[in-house]
Amino acid sequence: MSQVSLTHEVVSRCLSLIPLIREHQGMTLDELSRLSRLPKEQIADELGQVLLMCGVPPYFPHDYISFSLNGDRVQIHFADHFRRPVSLNPLEALALKLACESLTPPGKPVPRAVATLLRKVEGAMSTEQRRQFKNLARRFAVRETEDLPGGITGRVALAVAERRRLLLDYVAAGRSQSREREVDPYGLLCREGHWYLVALDLSREKVIQFRLDRVRRIQVQDDRFEIPDGFRLDDYARAPTIPEGEDRARASVRFHGPSARWVRETATPGTVEEEGDGRTVIWCPVIGTDEGLARFVLGFGGDAEVLAPESLRDRVQDALRGAHAAHG
Known part of the structure; x- marks a missing residue:
């Protein structure tokens, strides 16, 4: 058995094989x-080493997921704590439910x-919990994103899964002519319907x-590629989306209290400045309109203060006045 580099990609791949x-x-x-x-x-090398880490305290043998090969046949044995049904509120x-639905391809x-x-999950709930869950589920829905003409989204997703190089005929924002781009597709993100x-x-x-x-x-090309070990799609999902060719004006937002710590720990490196007294300033790109950034700021309530630009301050203030008028 060769030594496996236990990267985020390797661990995620092994965990995805468990239900299969x-x-x-x-x-x-x-x-x-x-x-x-x-x-x-x-498969044999990665599962044999990754699942050695999949356990809970006090880390006795029966606290782990185990993987066995009987000849050429594969078996998974769950730890004892998996024998009890998951009970979610x-x-x-x-x-x-919403997370699973949002990951379903168009x-x-x-x-x-x-x-x-x-x-x-629903079957493990009590009667009253199940009633509450169904009432909540009727009030929320994931907006379905349609595939693009020519099945572009589906074909790109397949290229990502198979790690096959792509040629794109792409029109950057603010331009009328397309350009051919040769790319290695690392992953897909869906944000605000796009x-x-x-x-x-x-x-x-x-x-x-x-x-x-x-x-x-x-x-879709025949050439294949490897994703670098240091790449994490989560980093791009967390950071503001800056599509190729978009406006890159910047906004400045100051955070106070518990939110300041969260911002320091999750923001893209080079975009944060600590002011002392627990305050943190973050610079965010303003892409197109500042509506999305305004919603982001409003989510922090009194912990966030817009410093610039003035248009973003006005949008946040208008939203607050509208909420106050609606709810008294």
């Missing part, structure tokens, strides 16, 4: 390799494994976010 193996206990490594599109030697169950039904999971491709632009040797509704045509 659990549903098909005793499947062969060849079958698992075909379904997961991974070499069987890689109605708000936790609603958050899980135009596709909720995957069977996700539907089964949600049924089990899909963004996070990809390495080979001509600029830089990771850039491309808004998919500005892609006119794509061509």
Whole structure:
């Protein structure tokens, strides 16, 4: 068994294999390799080392998920604490439901494994909790994003999964002519109803976010690539989205109290300045209109103070006045 580098990508990949193996206990490594599109030697090495870490205190043998190979057949054995049903309160169950629905590709039904999971969560609730959950679920919905003409979103998602290079015919914001871009697609993000491709632009040797509704045509190449070990899609999901060619004016927001610490720990490096007395100033890009940034600031209530630009201050103040008028 070769030593495995336990990166975020490797751990996530192994955890995603657990339900597949659990549903098909005793499947062969060849079958698992075909379904997961991974070499069987890689599967055996990674699962054998990653699952050694999947346990809870006090870390006795029965507190871990274990992986075994009987000849060429794969089995997963859950730790004892998995034998008890998961019990979520109605708000936790609603958050899980909305998160699962938001990850479903455009135009596709909720995957069977996700539907089964949600049924089990609901089944573990008491009668009163189930009633509250259903009442909450009727009041919230994930806005479905439609696929783009030519099935661009689906084809890009497949290229991301298979790590295949793409040629994009892309129109940057503020331009009328498209340009061909050769990219290595690292991942997809959906924000405020728009899909963004996070990809390495080979001509600029830089990771850039491309808004998919500005892609006119794509061509999936045969060339394959490897994602760098240090890349984390979460970093781009957390940071403000700056699509290629967008306006890059900046806003300045001061945070106080508990929110200041959260900002210091999660903001993109180089965008934060500590002022002392627990106060923190962050510089954020203003992309197009400042409506999205205003909603972000309002979410922190009295812990956030807009310093610039004036237009953002006005928008936040207008929103506060409207809320006060509506609710007294």
